[in-house]
Amino acid sequence: MHPMSILKDKLSVIDRVVPHGSKVVYLDIPLHLNVGDLLIYKGTEQFFKERNYQVLARRTDKSSLKYVEETKSLPEDVIILLHGGGNFGDLYVPHQRLREAVVKKFPRHKIVFLPQTLHFNDHNEMLKSGNIMRSHKNLTIFCRDVRSQKILQEHFCDDVELCPDMAHSLWGVFPQQNRAEIKRDTLWMIRKDIEGGKVSAEIQLPSPDKYEDWEDICTDKDRKKLKLLERTERVNKALSSGLIGTSSSWGTYTDGLVARVNDYFMSFDTVVTSRMHGHILCCLLGVKTKLLDNSYGKNSGYYEAWTKDVPECELISL
Structure with a gap:
């Protein structure tokens, strides 16, 4: 099997927490011209398509926080998914604040952070953010490397799993x-x-x-x-x-x-x-x-x- 086919297959670890046919909300879609983030976005949508997710709402990174603030309730079986990438930490503060807001607003919903790489310049900021996320009882974080996994397990969440980037869903789709x-x-x-x-x-x-x-x-x-x-x-x-x-x-x-x-x-x-x-x-x-x-x-x-x-x-x- 081609190594890229193997990597696409490894994305199936997400099926454990987001089964085929799930009802989901997809937040933090990149509205900018970083094509790398757009590849993650396209891969994520391809992943959704192959698993027949019912996507009840999609919001860009510019309106996701507004969606969180204005949403009074969601059906209990809806899973909240946040876009993956490399913005988990304090280099891109608005994205981290959105994750924290979701965790606070929806304490009883399943929340999933799609594959991320973590980086904090400020250790105290990491501890503060970790304390917020540790409070959630149904949070799963997928990450793209071992270093991120170790930090996330220690400070943020018990349910942390290694996973390739979502762009790998595009293998066999692109020319x-x-x-x-x-x-x-x-x-x-x-x-x-x-x-x-x-x-x-x-x-x-x-x-x-x-x-x-x-x-x-x-x-x-x-x-x-x-x-x-x-x-x-x-x-x-x-x-x-x-x-x-x-x-x-x-x-x-x-x-x-x-x-x-x-x-x-x-x-x-x-x-x-x-x-x-x-x-x-x-x-x-x-x-x-x-x-x-x-x-x-x-x-x-x-x-x-x-x-x-x-x-x-x-x-x-x-």
Whole structure:
């Protein structure tokens, strides 16, 4: 069996707490142009589709807290799912505050955090957040690496389980690169945000103006669409989180955006990246990839846990 098929199958650990056909609410959908988060989003929706979940509500990261605040009650059999990724901790505070708000608001519902990587700069913030989540009696946290698992089990929750990233649900859904159609040599996809690590001088990188990050690959049309939907979400936050169907419109639009990114990646022979999902996307598409670490070891941890056996993948030690 192909290593990517094995990784997709490993997502079935989620079935233990969210059985096929479950009624769910899906919160914290990424309304931004980090295509890595969009790949998690698309993988999550594919996972839902394959398991026939009944999704009663979807809310973006801009209106999820409003949904939590305005919801007076939910049927007892509804499971609350929060988007996975790498924002568990104090680097991206609004996402962590949303998790804490959900735990406080719904003490009797099953709550599931889809696969995450944890990082706190401030130990006291970690302890405070952990105390809030420890109070919930039916919380399950899936995580993407052993380091996160140990911290989560010690401070946040007893029910913590290792799981690959949700983007792996897209294996067999996305196309595979046809090497006869390769037009370019190397794509250098290097992080430009707060997780960007220092690259060793031994790595012969091109000049920074040759780097690309997710936003560079997106177009002005994508940015205009995002601004429009951000305005609709401001209306949803002011009135009702479900007044305008932002998540539906965004879902349809980003199907095309992701397809465009797939074509772009497949036009290169090799992708050198410090973006975890640049790496995962290459694995999904069958593109050669060389992975650099981010600022706190997220990428190397993921590679060692999951993708080291995928063909044409290499971790570049710094």
